[in-house]
Amino acid sequence: MTAIPPGRTRRVAMVSAVCALAVTGMAGLTGCGSEDPDAGTNGVGKLPAATIQAKTKKAAEDAKTVRLSGTVVSNGTTYTLDMRLKSDGGTGSVTSKGASFRLLRVGEHLFLKADAQFWAHEDDKNGDKQGDTAAADKLEGMYVKVPTGDPAYKRFSGFTDKDVLLDGLLGLHGALATDGHHEQSGVPTIRITGDKGSGGALDVSLKGTPYPLLLVRAGNAGTLRLTDWGKDFPLEEPSEKETVDYGQQLPTS
Template sequence: MYPGRRTAAAALGTLCAATVLTGCLGFGGDPDAGTNGVAKLPPATVEQKAKTAAETAPTVRLAGTVISKGQSFRLDMRLRDNGGVGEVTTKGTTFQLLRVGADLYLKAGADFYGDAGADKNGKAAAQKLDDKYVKVPTDDPAYKQFSGFTDKKVLLADLFVLDGDLKLGDHRKVGDTRTVALNGTKGGSLDVSLKGTPYPLRYQRAGNAGTLTLSDWGEEFTLAAPNKSSVVDYGKSVTTK
């Protein structure tokens, strides 16, 4: 061994000996060093802090897959208290949703309207709706079904349904952000940020019923009704597949 290498090795050995209680080369140290400290709190407190952070944030982006009543939905929605905008995919079809206050708009291709294209007149009607916004009547079943995908309060409420008792799990990462897992003993897991505000960053539903990621907390985005020229009046109901 060259003298310089012996000197470096000796110095490294001295450093390791001096830091043996915290671990040499970074191993064995405090996993919560430099975090917001929530991983040291009781599970119920972690849940409450994450819930408060989510409820008070003005905006969030929610993306992922959920399975509801046997049907799979892939979501990519930006949400705020008075509405939301984004895409939903189900049964191989993607459509856009936009809600501003109580007004819900849907935009999709002609094939989305299913039976509307069964005859010549129906096909003509479906083509008229192709890639246009349709204002969904509030008393239409589609309004109740789809408006929930644009409702921040409704969607975030589902994040805090962890089955069984709460327990803190492993330290993990969502993207580049360190998290701690909050697990339900009978299913479900929530990753809570260990950086800054303890926002929920990922929700894994019990029974492999989907995973949602949450990002862009508090980031502003444009939410406005579409131009009247882009809106088509469908009538009293919206017929879909």
């Protein structure tokens, strides 16, 4: 066996000690080499699920605006939404049963805008086959003001009400728990669930204000993305030239 020179023995021992110290230090800082997923975040990810839910609901309530897009299933009907909402109204598009229309609410005034095919189809479903083409042509591409006492007002105004809509959507059902760290459009999130996901799931931003960013509703009742928190947008009633007074109860299915 070839003997190792004393000087080399000392160098080997020193290198080994330095490596051991480095490994020990890294383990102490990162937990045996793994990165802390909450490092550099708003810290919400370290909180209990119930606390996270309370914080994200408060953040949503305090925000002046939000954009909500995705699907909602209500009473067996699937609605595809793309709505921008604020405290005094909202605007955007809704698609249901193959028909698309736009909604605009400013204060208590609700307007509905759709093409002639939409109006003709609604008239036909209600048994009105006489003169429906003329009425549909009159309404096409125009904002129709919905009377507050009309059933359609109650049916559609909820899609334009930020507080009502978010309050009804953001709740999870069952026992709350966290379900790991995720990412939505490049933003790190913490996911909370109800009853291990069967009661819904909500991704909450770990960057800045803990806004809710993605909601998977319980019972396969839809998936919604929530974006543009706090980004203002214009909201005003259409001009008289763009508006039609229907003059009677709106045709709705």
